[in-house]
Amino acid sequence: MSARTTGGLGLVRSSNAGKLTWTLVGSGALAHARTDHVHTVELEATAVDKQVLHVAVEDAMAALDRYGASLASTPGGADWLKVQHVPVRRFVVEIVRKLLALNAWAPFASAPGPLALAPYEGLVGLRSSSSREYLAYTVTWSGVAYLLGASAPHNPTCSAQLRNRARMSTANTAPSPLPRTSRCKTFWRCRGPPATQTR
Numbered sequence: 001m002s003a004r005t006t007g008g009l010g011l012v013r014s015s016n017a018g019k020l021t022w023t024l025v026g027s028g029a030l031a032h033a034r035t036d037h038v039h040t041v042e043l044e045a046t047a048v049d050k051q052v053l054h055v056a057v058e059d060a061m062a063a064l065d066r067y068g069a070s071l072a073s074t075p076g077g078a079d080w081l082k083v084q085h086v087p088v089r090r091f092v093v094e095i096v097r098k099l100l101a102l103n104a105w106a107p108f109a110s111a112p113g114p115l116a117l118a119p120y121e122g123l124v125g126l127r128s129s130s131s132r133e134y135l136a137y138t139v140t141w142s143g144v145a146y147l148l149g150a151s152a153p154h155n156p157t158c159s160a161q162l163r164n165r166a167r168m169s170t171a172n173t174a175p176s177p178l179p180r181t182s183r184c185k186t187f188w189r190c191r192g193p194p195a196t197q198t199r
Contacts (some may be wrong), residue, residue, distance in 0.1 A: 009118055009141055012037040013107065020111055024118040024141050036107035038142050046101040056096045061089060089135070094127070094138040095147065103145065115145035117152060122159030134164070 010027045013020070028038045063100040065081060072080035081088060103109055123143035127136040139147070140159060146152050156163065 009121075010037055011040060011043070011102075011108075011115070011141070013111070014116075016116070018081060020113040021116055022108065022113055023111060023116040024121075026118075027033045038105055038107075043101045043105060044098070046098040046103065046104050048097055053093070053096055053100060056100070057089065057093050058093050064088070064092070091137050091139070095144070096140060098141070098144050099147075115141075115148055115150055117142035117145035117150050117155060119154050120156070121160060122156045123152065124157060124162065125159035126162050126165070135162075137162075 008027050009024050010030040010033075011022050012025055012030060014023045015021060024040075027039055030039065069079050069081050074080055074083055103112075118141070121140055121142040123140055123146050125138050125140045125143075127138045130136045142150075142152070142155055143173045146155070
């Protein structure tokens with residue numbers, strides 16, 4: 001992995017009190033690193049075995065279902081995890097893909113150790129495929145470090161981009177006015193969309 005990359009984060013081999021650790025640093029610091037190091041974008045570009053990815057995601061989803069299916073429900077009483085299955089699964093795919101890519105990088109695979117996260121980086125971020133209507137979440141590399149056991153006393157749950165987006169969406173949205181009618185009826189036809197009649 002030797003592509004030149006600017007911006008973002010890098011992972012560098014270091015030691016803490018004589019113990020091996022891997023530290024997330026700004027990619028500018030990698031130019032001066034004398035130990036094993038890689039840009040995180042290079043790790044993200046690593047091809048992973050699709051079958052291994054599929055099996056790991058299925059295992060993780062089954063474990064989530066066993067552990068958390070009954071912990072939350074929608075206002076209508078449905079299991080939240082069942083209703084949100086697709087976005088949760090996509091998020092789990094992001095997590096597993098990054099863990100597999102990390103494990104595929106030879107220096108880390110030969111000497112695995114704890115990851116020190118980047119201070120103040122959010123643990124969950126937005127994927128570039130997010131749109132205004134649909135947010136696609138991903139785990140950040142600090143989030144990966146957190147999942148592997150790093151403490152995150154100064155790291156917010158959400159990235160700055162996600163926090164700013166949430167602030168803008170709540171600040172700029174006013175509820176639409178309700179129609180001034182006493183009743184609203186919905187009729188369903190066998191073919192075609194439902195027709196709505198307002199009185």
